[in-house]
Amino acid sequence: MRSIIPDYLTEALGDVESDISGELAGYIPELAAADPERLGAVFAMVDGAVYGAGDIDTEFTIQSISKPFTYALALSDRGFDPVLAKVGVEPSGEAFNQISLESDTGRPLNPMINAGAITVHSLAGSEQLNPTERVERVVQGLSAFAGRALTVDEAVCASELEHAHRNLAIAHMLRSHDILTEDPRVAVDGYIRQCAVLVTARDLAMMAATLANRGVNPRTGEQVVREPVVRQVLSVMATCGMYDAAGDWATQVGIPAKSGVAGGLIGALPGQIGIATFSPRLDPHGHSVRGVTLFERFSADMGLHVMEVPAAARAAVRSNHVVGKGPYAIRVFQLQGGIRFAGAERAVRETMDAAPAQARVALDLTMVSSIDDVSRRMLLEVVRRLTLDGHEVYLIDPDSIIPDPDPGDGGRVTVIGDLEEALSPGRTVT
Ligand code: GLN
Secondary structure: OOOHHHHHHHHHHHHHOOOOOOEOOOOOHHHHOOOOOOOEEEEEEOOOOEEEEEOOOOOEEOHHHHHHHHHHHHHHHHOHHHHHHHOOOOOOOOOOOOOOEOOOOOOEOOOOOHHHHHHHHHOOOOOOOOHHHHHHHHHHHHHHHHOOOOOEOHHHHHHHHHOOHHHHHHHHHHHHOOOOOOOHHHHHHHHHHHHOEEEOHHHHHHHHHHHHOOOEOOOOOOEOOOHHHHHHHHHHHHHHOOHHHHHHHHHHOOOOEEEOOOOEEEEEEOOOEEEEEEOOOEOOOOOEHHHHHHHHHHHHHHOOOOOOOOOOHHHHEEEEEEEOOHHHOEEEEEEEEEEOHHHHHHHHHHHHHHOOOOOEEEEEEEEEEEEOHHHHHHHHHHHHHHHHOOOEEEEEOOOOOOOOOOOOOOOOOEEEOOOHHHHOOOOOOO
């Protein structure tokens, strides 16, 4: 049977195909020569499944979609402080190529506008790298996000370099404030090469999925950047990724995103999906017209808005019941699903409220798929308190969701794989 998702994507593309509004990026002559009819969309799930329709293997230049990824590389290579000292995280509310620097420090407001991105490019790789090595580091890093070796489109690069007056003006401003400490031309050269990296919609979706998957490429399994870096990058994409349309985007689409003037558009929804669309005609903000419409539709059709409230944490406690009789009676709290703070709080409350009369209490984690650090600590503290109150506590944890549980001072827990192990009279579990 055919999957339903490619059919959905094909239908969505069909609905936007007739929209020929918008303009190609005329300020880069080579981009103005692109085929405006190209249209494609890809979903990359965080487990590596990929669905696509339309022009998903056509190469085009990444342009500004390189910005969040190069920001991730700079944060990884140099650490947060040196990068934050040079580039802020405040939305500018202005166009991508606005010369907007903080009035006192000269710091670019954020890494998504060109001023920030040129600075960020200068911070990629170790300080010792020469400009060529720095570009290599960026291309290699973008490739790791995509999961394949990417190359540079020399024609687009040369074409943009010839018309780079505005970016050069920005870079000179940055140099005058000592935000850039090198020749402004060198920084702009490197930045423009970074923007000329060739990608397909499939690559972009995989890059977005790597962000959505805590920095691990779903296909290669490579941890490209660490989780704190991903959180920083997604936050900045959410607030600044769509420049002066960031507020509209946040309310209408609600997915951390980034656009590029060659027509690419990505969205990364943490824990779920990386999405990419490709259609070259742009709106006045420099975002793909059909891409924006597609994202609005995807978000609405599939409930992808990041502020969409997830199912109630109540579901964390599946049941609370007593099994067995007499001295073998056990109060069982069966938990389920992915447990985070609100789910753990619910489980803690249920356990405390029940004030189990039974001497033996079991926390059944058999149906728990994941548990975060705070929830693990909360449950172990419950175990400790139950022990101190005189209970014998079992953790039913066949998959070692909580490996080596240590309930701490005065706590004691017996890990079993199955409730039967605690029930059978012949087997005294100690
Ligand atoms: N290279 C382009 C520029 O610097 C990127 C702009 C964009 O994609 N928004 O102007």
